[in-house]
Amino acid sequence: MGFAKEHRFLSEIGLGPRNPGCYVNGIWRGSGPVVASLNPADNQVIAEVVEASVEDYEEGMKACSDASQIWMQLPAPKRGDIVRQIGDALRAKLLHLGRLVSLEMGKILPEGIGEVQEIIDMCDFAVGLSRQLNGSIIPSERPNHLMMEVWNPLGIVGVITSFNFPCAVLGWNACIALVCGSCVVWKGAPTTPLITIAMTEIIAGVLENNNLPGAIFTSFCGGADIGQLIARDSRISLVSFTGSSKVGLMVQKTVNERFGKCLLELSGNSAIIVMDDADVQLAVRSVLFAAVGTAGQRCTTCRRLLLHESIYQSVLDQLVGVYKQVKIGDPLEKGTLLGPLHTAASKENFVHGIEVIKSQGGKILVGGSVIKSEGNFVQPTIVEISPDAPVVKEELFGPVLYVMKFQTLKEAIEINNSVPQGLSSSIFTHRPEIIFKWIGPLGSDCGIVNVNIPTNGAEIGGAFGGEKATGGGREAGSDSWKQYMRRSTCTINYGSELPLAQGINFG
Known part of the structure; x- marks a missing residue:
């Protein structure tokens, strides 16, 4: 079975009539349910996807944990160069990817192309950012002491995206998370699995060309069950969730119970x-x-x-x-x-x-x-x-x-x-x-x-997000990058005395 004539462009972006829906440890696989992706303009099947099983998820997370040790030690400007290459790979497929967004999600073609362009713009933004993840030097009240802020990678960032922006929201999160030194685990929307696969294919190609572990970017097509695994997984330091206020509240509660961080982009009105x-x-x-x-x-x-x-x-x-x-x-x-x-x-x-x-x-x-x-x-x-x-x-x-x-x-x-x-x-x-x-x-x-x-x-240059039931998260520009890193306040004593803060005299 091949594609209908008007869908043949899909083979140019790595898609076939039936597709494994998990990119795990650098390999495409899928042993969960088979789902059909429908064209909302006529409700006809575009292609089929094999979703993630619990086993796929666990294998993916193990490999991602191992890969995070390699990725976080790569200097930030080098990570930025990988993101630059992702941007260039997206430019080469911009029209095909934009057409897929329009076909599978239903938004008009100029909006579909604009959505992919937004990720390209985020790549450019993140490349510059990779040389500007600056901390501060803070005046110490103690003689011969230096106090400074150091920003380090979180480790793994989980990104759960919604159907309405099936790839742009990934870009807002992943471009920043990657230059900040964290690996990314992505669960795309269950109704836009072809976009999830096509985007992952491009990112995977860049990692492969640079002899880096594919597990740095781990991707799952799946439903709420995979989302719950991500929310519960203590290996994932930050969960960025886009969706309804009702589901966002459940995700936040689950992540909070394990003292993880949550970035929420929920309803608007x-x-x-x-x-x-x-x-x-x-x-x-x-x-x-x-x-x-x-x-x-x-x-x-x-x-x-x-x-x-x-x-x-x-x-x-x-x-x-x-x-x-x-x-x-x-x-x-x-x-x-x-x-x-x-x-x-x-x-x-x-x-x-x-x-x-x-x-x-x-x-x-x-x-x-x-x-x-x-x-x-x-x-x-x-x-x-x-x-x-x-x-x-x-x-x-x-x-x-x-x-x-x-x-x-x-x-x-x-x-x-x-x-x-x-x-x-x-x-x-x-x-x-x-x-x-x-x-x-x-x-x-x-x-x-x-x-x-x-x-x-x-x-993209401004921080995107809202207050109240919108969840309080901020993505894309400004200093949103700080959510994807952990801050350490470091004090170094380079003298031979031990003066204490607040003038305390102890012993």
Whole structure:
């Protein structure tokens, strides 16, 4: 059995009709269940994957533990050079990998290519970082003493990623973890195993070309059972988990019980506030991308639109007009803006969500229905609803936008902050006093606080993550690297006396 004609490009990135789904000790294997990867545009099988068993996991972890002793002793700039080569290998396959992301996840092709480009950018960022993992010299109060901070590798970092960014989130974590001297154990999303395999194949090739143990990057396709093994495994110093708040809480509890570290990237419920002085055209374009991009399946998707009463109707009318022109269809076709939801279950959640919205007084202005097809297509939807409706506090993972009216900035900020999640937020205004209030202590309570740009599409240079039920983790830029290392405060006495701190005299 070979690939269908339109899927033949998959053989260029190391995929066949049936694929072992574990990269363990430098070898591809898999002795767990066989699963089919489906194309969300028509629910047809793309290829099959053999998932990880407990035995595969254990063998992989043993080898990874051994490899970590080698990897952490390699100088950081040398590790950076390996990550540079990974970036170059990804560049060579950018279009194929981007096409696979689009095919298997369902996001439109420019977004699929953009996702792979994000990992390439992370590789570049990490290469520079590999020469800047700097500690500090701290003035000692004791004569002839030197006090300094030393940063050392954690050992092994576990990365559990979600279907909506099936490889970019790996890049945010793995590029940094690798230059910081830790090995990586990756469990990709159960519904995007082909992306997990194709990405691993590229990284494995680079390790092999450099005569390094393949186990430095260990990879498993699998479900919650493998995720639980990672959470419980005391050999894994840090678990970086991306997914729902509910599952994230369970992972955190398990990791905490063994005193491991956790980095959580959980739910979002992002709002865009449009003030009375906003550039309305700019705001409408931003809302369209933020609410409809990736079919509303980003954690930074705009789910709540807060409009000042004086511009409420004009913004809404323009937005409804734009929504009616959104091209829905095959995500691989040029010009498509809205592809399918990722799974048939996502489509059912959308149907249920619309029923709940109506029962809580939501008025559907546009969309609100499933599109009859073989795939998981739904209409982009705008709903007028009260900010107090319970459904507004939850994250419906689809292209559904709640619109609400406000009178004062104070009221708008209160609505923005009134949900359990705290990931991304944005305000449209030209007034400095509003901008600085918004980014200050009485403004947005989110980890990402934007002005005159959408809530989604974050750059890698800043730390990405959120507060409250979003989990508090930070990935990608700024000083996020510190989460992937352990800090030692070192004091060296190079004199012959023993002066004690705080002037204590002992004996």
